[in-house]
Amino acid sequence: MIIIRAIAFLLHFTLVPVALGRLITYKSKDSQHHSPIVTYILGMAGALGIFYILNCGFYLYQNVTMITELVKGGFHRLCITYSVIVILLVALWIYLEIKNKTAVKSYFKNWFDDVIKSFKEDKLHIVYAIIFIALLFFQMYMSLSYEINEWSYDDYEYVATSLDDINTDMITNVNFVTGEAPFTTSKRVAQAWTTYVAYLSVVSSFEVTTVCHTILPVILLAVAYGIYYYIARFLFDKSDNRIIFMILLEAVFIMGNFSHYSPTFRLLCALWQGKAVLSAIFIPFMICYMVRAFSIELSSRVTATIAILSVGAASLAGVSMGLVSLAVVGIFIMMAVYNRKIYGIRYLVAGLAGPAVQGIMFVLSELLLTSQWS
């Protein structure tokens, strides 16, 4: 049973993002969407986005109907609903892939052929690759076996909130210090990452602490380097330069602990926190993905993917509204200068979809807070 649950957990970082990503990019003509990494991240954002919307719905229902007594059951209903939706989407993907047998095979084969070809061209590639893989495994080992041996209030608040979701069967409705309910803070309600972590804990049957502190940092580290490789492909044409970039990136991360606000701290020490996932994974990806989207002809499908990406990113942390907006507006201004004209307003609007959803949740939770239990 433990193995089955562990596999179920892993599927949420393997099969589910791939399936959802393929559904999002299905039949897309955009060259970006042929990248496995883009597919994966869009799938991950899609899954998080679905969870976020459901989370908002169940939370609002829970708190609107909670007049004099606690309304329980929201968390397990959210988990079941999300699981059913994800299973249906994966089934749909499998059906589509079966119909179009060659798609997946050719999809990965092209990428793999490129890598082999580059190794054959220059033997030093192997040296670079070994250095890169060794450093990556080193970081993953450190993420798995080591810990930050100083207390963090954020850590406490997030983990306790996730655990309370499970044990009270309510969504973000418990005071993380006293354990009393009802208790609502808008910045917790406006994100879904803590609830998603609780969901992962239920799926896997691992303790929330184990999911957060031990498992997620390793998995998300691999995802983060996948994103960085996608950026490397954007920046450098030659594959050896890409690997050199990756090695140097690993080195600056390992050696870059200039403060607790450094990207190093986020990536190598606290990657399971929603805001770390946002800043280490989603924002770098959004910058690169959106710039590339802005630099070519506008497309409705890309508009939709940007919106999905934005909603997925907004689900991660209460600061998403500010950070995603800053990134999106910054890219829009920059690309307006690049194109010498106002260009791609629809991408701007799509990019602000996540912050808009989060903003609505902030406002609604504030309204609920003022009217509830009065």
Next chain:
Amino acid sequence: MEWFNFIAGITINFWKDRYIFALLFAAALVMILLIEKEKIKRYTFLWFTGIVLLFIYNPLTWFIANRFFDHSAFEQYYMRFFSVIPVMIIVAYGLTLVIAKFTGARKLVGLAAALGIILLFGRLVYAEDWFTKAENRNKVPQDVITICDIFADYEGDKIRIMAPQDIAVYLRQMDSRFSMPYAREPLPQEAFELTNPNPDTLAVSDYCATNDVDYVVTFAGDEVLPAYLDNGYELYGRTTNYAILKVPVGWVLKEYKDNANLQGLCYTMYNKNDGTLIVIDGGHVENAKYGKITPGLREAIEAYGGKVDAWIITHYHKDHVDAFNEIYADPQGIDIKEIYVSPLDSEVFYSKAQEWDDVDSFDRFMELTADADNINPVKRDDVLEFSDGLKITFLNSYDDSIKDVEDIPNNASLVFKMETKNRSALFCADCHSRVMAERLIDDYGDDLKADILQCGHHGNNSMPEDTGFYEKVSPSIAIFDMPEEMLTSPEYTAGALAAYLQKTDCKIVWFNDKPNGFAFY
């Protein structure tokens, strides 16, 4: 200037220990500008960074953010804007652009040189003293895991516990049943007593009484643990570094704020062992109503089981008796066994009453209790005894010996000493004048000594300081039954008395949102 200082501050905070890394970042931006030929790539990482920096280092952003962000964590929130800048990607990108100029083995040498620069400029995260090998798969201190194991079979929904901060922040990560009164700054002073080699265990007991805490986690060292064990705490379990102790169970005295937001007197004394409940006065009528924010007396009595074994009415002013009148008239299930009063009859009260004396409250009490058979007039030196050694000795009540004293409605208040083995409290109610202070000193002398003093007449125009009354009582805690704004207002004399008592190392207590608790055992 304020903006400049703020911006300078966050920049220093962001780069903190490694300004040289900032130099590397700046150099990488220059390399991108000089070497990168493709406009789109330059824009993506150079000009995008420029736009974000412009946003961050902009007085307008600072001004607007100031309006929206929580001020207690403003700097922290503002600094999060930095996380939109892909600092590490830019550094790696800049260095790779230089290395990409080489070919073959030279490229490898270039990579080695770049790694050398990073080593030289950087700071290894894994070498930090706070980055250590995990003790368990949960990555929380092993002591926390052991504490959770100790409570594994605990049969209750809530484990009310207080712990040193470095334990407190992990407990609820492992078990939702833990309920704590604090976890982050500002920590109460009592939290430090848990690790203090010379702890004030009574202060911790009072904190536990105030916050309904049943267990405390303390250092298990040779100095800390014995101090707690010697003061009635019971060892519940141990970890390598900490001890889990059961808070001594006995009587808990609670002082409630007045829901009329005025001065008033409302106390409960509850025995956790057998459920005996004593109520003292009750305050204004608002205390008898169901409070939306602060639970009133009615809710407190209901929480204690709804049965009042003894209700002591010190005197008949509305800030003392109106809540009682309301509950007595409409008990809603509250059962009052015995009522103890000062035997001030109507004739005397009316003959002495001034315009400020609350005749209506007195009349209502008399009317309500006219046929009651549980009214017990109290005489001086009467003693009430309760379970677990609680003794109440009355030192003042109305009798002929004080009939000519000024302000009879107040000075006829029941004054009594409440004591258990470990502690005593002297209640003066509204008894306040010089003559009463001297009379108490003459009649009771050293017997007035008490650990806690409920200041007469709420501390306003109370027992004069030059009577030697406070030296006789010599309290370590003085309670002023009033809101803070009254205590600190120059319009009232309570502040001066509080200042006088503070000079004798006496702790001053006034109304708190949560009832102030005091442990007696």
